[in-house]
Amino acid sequence: MNEIENVISLRAVGKTFISGETPIHILEDIDFDIQSGQSIAVTGKSGSGKSTLLNIVGTLDRPTTGSVYFQGQDTSTLTDRELSQFRNTNIGFIFQSHLLLDDFNALENVCIPALIKGMRAQQARRRAVELLVRVGLEDRLSHSPLKLSGGERQRIAICRALMNNPPIIIADEPTGSLDEESSQQVADILFELVEEEHKAMLLVTHDRQTAQRCASMYLLQNRSLQRLK
Numbered sequence: 001m002n003e004i005e006n007v008i009s010l011r012a013v014g015k016t017f018i019s020g021e022t023p024i025h026i027l028e029d030i031d032f033d034i035q036s037g038q039s040i041a042v043t044g045k046s047g048s049g050k051s052t053l054l055n056i057v058g059t060l061d062r063p064t065t066g067s068v069y070f071q072g073q074d075t076s077t078l079t080d081r082e083l084s085q086f087r088n089t090n091i092g093f094i095f096q097s098h099l100l101l102d103d104f105n106a107l108e109n110v111c112i113p114a115l116i117k118g119m120r121a122q123q124a125r126r127r128a129v130e131l132l133v134r135v136g137l138e139d140r141l142s143h144s145p146l147k148l149s150g151g152e153r154q155r156i157a158i159c160r161a162l163m164n165n166p167p168i169i170i171a172d173e174p175t176g177s178l179d180e181e182s183s184q185q186v187a188d189i190l191f192e193l194v195e196e197e198h199k200a201m202l203l204v205t206h207d208r209q210t211a212q213r214c215a216s217m218y219l220l221q222n223r224s225l226q227r228l229k
């Protein structure tokens with residue numbers, strides 16, 4: 001394993017959920033590397049385990065078997081508290097639902113990860129404004145997420161994910177709840193920013209065209225990842 005280039009490595013990862021008495025095997029013996037700056041799409045049928053895989057890669061969930069390494073470090077050695085700090089610094093998440101805080105405006109929502117990390121407010125504000133301008137929302141800084149369109153909210157979520165400059169972005173159906181036009185616009189912005197900021201990205205999408213824009217593509221099927229591209 002090349003520990004310097006790999007942002008995240010999965011080794012022999014399996015995941016089993018216990019539902020009542022019955023174990024449900026979702027992932028089995030998965031070996032997978034995401035390298036610095038690399039974009040990877042994961043597709044697969046509903047229920048195949050894509051979100052389960054993303055949550056394990058993003059350390060939101062722990063595997064039943066096997067290990068997840070971040071830049072060579074075994075993340076299973078971290079406590080839950082250490083993991084949440086680790087995630088705030090190292091992983092940018094974008095979900096289908098934007099998960100912005102309605103009581104805070106656009107600028108504040110983008111600043112939050114940096115403030116949690118201890119960045120000075122003025123410096124956080126500068127970086128957040130820079131990102132929001134970059135996604136074309138310079139006129140929406142003080143808007144509540146409640147007063148923004150779905151596409152605008154996802155653009156804010158992209159800024160928030162990039163705020164702490166993490167080496168990797170993990171996106172689970174980031175355009176899944178948008179109409180075709182804003183879906184296209186949000187995907188364009190996401191790919192542009194990920195490239196400009198030299199991020200690795202793991203993207204789950206049902207949309208084959210969006211998946212094709214990634215350097216590599218995998219199909220999750222029968223508990224395993226099959227490389228398509």
Ligand SMILES: Nc1ncnc2c1ncn2[C@@H]1O[C@H](COP(=O)(O)OP(=O)(O)OP(=O)(O)O)[C@@H](O)[C@H]1O
Pocket residue numbers: 017018019024026044045046047048049050051052053
């Ligand atoms: N916490 C849990 N407990 C029990 N079963 C779970 C749990 N989380 C997910 N599952 C099951 O694992 C399977 C995979 O779920 P997952 O959400 O990863 O699928 P997905 O590929 O992301 O689907 P979709 O495309 O619909 O989002 C499903 O059958 C689901 O019911």
Ligand SMILES: [Mg+2]
Pocket residue numbers: 050051052172
């Ligand atoms: Mg899912």
